[in-house]
Amino acid sequence: MTTPAVDPAAFDAPVxxxxxxxxxxxxxxxxxxxxxxxxQSRLPLPAAEMPGDPVMVAxxxxxxxxxxxxxxxxGPATAPTGWTTAYANDITDSLLAADIGILPPExxxxxxxxxxxxxxxxxxxxxxxxxxxxxxxxxxxxxNACQIPDSHITPALAQLHLAGLVVNxxxxxxxxxxxxxRLTVAQRSRVELALLGLAAPDDPVIRRxxxxxxxxxGAIR
Amino acid sequence: xxxxxxxxxxxxxxxxxxxxxxDKAIVRRDARLLAAAARAGGRLPAASGDxxxxxxxxxxxxxAANNHGRPTVVIGPAADVRLVADGEDVGPLxxxxxxxxxxxxxxxxxxxxxxxxxxxxGRTSTVGAIRTLLRIRHDSPGHVHLKGxxxxxxxxxxxxxxxxEPAGLPDTTMVRLGAQVATWNGPWVxxxxxxxxxxxxxxxxxxx
Numbered sequence: 001m002t003t004p005a006v007d008p009a010a011f012d013a014p015v016x017x018x019x020x021x022x023x024x025x026x027x028x029x030x031x032x033x034x035x036x037x038x039x040q041s042r043l044p045l046p047a048a049e050m051p052g053d054p055v056m057v058a059x060x061x062x063x064x065x066x067x068x069x070x071x072x073x074x075g076p077a078t079a080p081t082g083w084t085t086a087y088a089n090d091i092t093d094s095l096l097a098a099d100i101g102i103l104p105p106e107x108x109x110x111x112x113x114x115x116x117x118x119x120x121x122x123x124x125x126x127x128x129x130x131x132x133x134x135x136x137x138x139x140x141x142x143x144n145a146c147q148i149p150d151s152h153i154t155p156a157l158a159q160l161h162l163a164g165l166v167v168n169x170x171x172x173x174x175x176x177x178x179x180x181x182r183l184t185v186a187q188r189s190r191v192e193l194a195l196l197g198l199a200a201p202d203d204p205v206i207r208r209x210x211x212x213x214x215x216x217x218g219a220i221r
Numbered sequence: 222x223x224x225x226x227x228x229x230x231x232x233x234x235x236x237x238x239x240x241x242x243x244d245k246a247i248v249r250r251d252a253r254l255l256a257a258a259a260r261a262g263g264r265l266p267a268a269s270g271d272x273x274x275x276x277x278x279x280x281x282x283x284x285a286a287n288n289h290g291r292p293t294v295v296i297g298p299a300a301d302v303r304l305v306a307d308g309e310d311v312g313p314l315x316x317x318x319x320x321x322x323x324x325x326x327x328x329x330x331x332x333x334x335x336x337x338x339x340x341x342x343g344r345t346s347t348v349g350a351i352r353t354l355l356r357i358r359h360d361s362p363g364h365v366h367l368k369g370x371x372x373x374x375x376x377x378x379x380x381x382x383x384x385x386e387p388a389g390l391p392d393t394t395m396v397r398l399g400a401q402v403a404t405w406n407g408p409w410v411x412x413x414x415x416x417x418x419x420x421x422x423x424x425x426x427x428x429x
Contacts (some may be wrong), residue, residue, distance in 0.1 A: 020279065032280050039260075063281055068257030091257045098242030101261030162376040 006050040008073050008080055010057045015065040019058035031059045035085075038064075042164055043178050044074040044082030044131075074131045074181045081131075086182045107165075110156040112198065113146050114138070114166055118175050120195040131181045132188075137173030189213070247272055256281075324370025327351035328380050332398050335418035339410065341403040348382075349392030359392075377401060 020028065030051075038045055051057060064071050068091040073080030087095065095101050103111065118135040122128065129135035143153050161168040164179035183191070193213055196206050246254045247268050255269050256276060270277075331350045333340035348371065357363040368390045374380040378401035383394045 028279075035281075063279070066253060066256070066276060067260075067281055068253040087257055087261075088253075091254060094242070094254050095258060095261055098258070100242075100258050162373055 006047065006052055006057060006083070008077060010054065011061055011071045011073075013058075013061075015061050016058045017062060017065075019055070019062040020066075022055070023059050027056065027059070031056060031063065035060060035063055035067075038071065038083065038085045039069070041084070044084040044181055046082055047080055050083050070184060072182070072184055075134075076130055077185075082181075084182050086184050086187065089184055089186050092187060103165075106152045107156045107160055109148060110143065110153055111160055111165055112195075113143055113148065114160075114174055114176060115191065115195055116199065117142060120192075120199055123192075124199075129176075132176040133167075133178045133181050135175050137167070137169065137175035139173045140168075143174065243269070252276055320366045320370045321373050322370075323355065324351070324367055324374055325379060327355045327367065328371070328374065328396055328398060329414070330354055330418065332396065333414075333418060335415040339403075340405070340414060341398050341400070343398045343402075345395055345397045347392060348390050348394040348396055351396065352392065371396070375399070 020031065023031065034045075034049075034051070037049075051060070060071060064085060065088070068088055069085045070088045071083060072086045073082075074084055075081035115132075117138045119129060119132050122135065140153075140157075143157075144150060157166060157168045157174065160166040161177070164177045166177045167175050169175075190213075193210050197210050200206050243255065243258055243266060246258070247266065250272050252272050252275060255265060255272055259265050259269070328346075328351060329340055329343075331346035331354055332343035334343065337343070348368070351371075352359070352364060352367060355363075355367065357367055371380060371382060371390065375382050378399040380399045381397050382390065387394055
């Protein structure tokens with residue numbers, strides 16, 4: 001068994017402000033290059049490319065924090081298969097409040113159906129895909145069966161595919177895309193709860209779980 | 222008093238008098254939110270540049286006026302990521318797959334000059350010029366891939382296609398480099414990219 005280059009818990013530690021400035025010039029360049037790779041790569045960076053040195057990890061977390069971002073593991077929490085970046089939870093709330101980065105209704109509708117079929121359904125059967133982008137694809141015909149007009153589905157899928165939110169393969173089918181790996185645990189839980197609410201809006205247990213979560217973390221949009 | 226999380230809005234704050242949430246962020250000098258908003262929405266009021274100066278100084282973001290002359294700035298994380306490893310590897314795009322790499326290379330070849338210090342903003346060209354340069358036949362599978370790659374680049378803000386990205390992307394569609402290219406920096410932009418552009422320009426001269 002190989003040891004991951006970075007401890008999965010390393011980025012859970014409080015951000016050490018100014019950790020970046022403690023590095024020498026060459027190490028600063030390395031950390032900036034790594035951050036840019038995490039930000040720009042369509043797919044998560046392999047775990048082997050992450051630094052094991054705690055000083056570099058602290059510097060990476062520091063500059064991510066300054067840009068309103070956090071470094072998140074992809075895949076099983078104890079043994080991530082890769083790493084990527086996401087918006088920090090407080091920043092996500094502010095962006096939502098400012099109506100920035102919100103998908104148009106047609107795209108949201110199609111993405112919701114894709115997540116219901118690819119993530120919520122298998123999760124209910126005890127086969128939760130982790131990460132979501134590793135979910136088994138569904139055939140495009142299943143979207144058409146959801147009574148969404150094709151005139152909505154085709155352009156929405158094209159835009160969602162470009163944004164990396166779904167992978168729309170002509171032969172392989174439709175599945176969640178790598179951009180959905182750019183979520184913190186709290187953000188993913190919000191989406192999962194929202195999906196639960198959609199799947200069983202009248203279930204009293206689910207309603208109680210959602211209400212409790214709303215009390216804890218603010219409104220779900 | 223409970224700690225106010227960074228980036229949240231306090232309506233009793235003087236910043237609340239500002240017009241939009243981004244204006245408020247400028248008043249509050251909230252660089253985290255402005256940087257994140259730029260990533261999510263792409264464009265910020267010009268005054269954001271001042272708040273983001275600290276991030277720009279450490280190379281975390283770049284600020285560039287967009288090439289429509291609008292009073293806005295566009296920012297993105299500095300992308301000093303990947304060296305040009307071979308003829309088709311273009312900076313941070315090495316990880317995005319061959320189709321988009323080829324389209325980006327084509328856009329750079331027709332829009333950027335090896336004599337300029339930076340490829341951005343470059344000059345305006347057309348989809349047809351890229352297709353011709355890359356020797357892709359009209360309506361071939363390669364042509365479809367090129368158009369798909371250009372659309373993907375437009376979604377990333379790496380190219381701009383015409384005024385409204387016309388359907389079908391005919392050969393006459395105008396192409397210019399997108400403002401995200403302004404964020405490229407580092408040795409591969411300074412040294413390797415001009416060399417690559419010069420080599421291709423020399424090769425084209427020989428062929429023509």
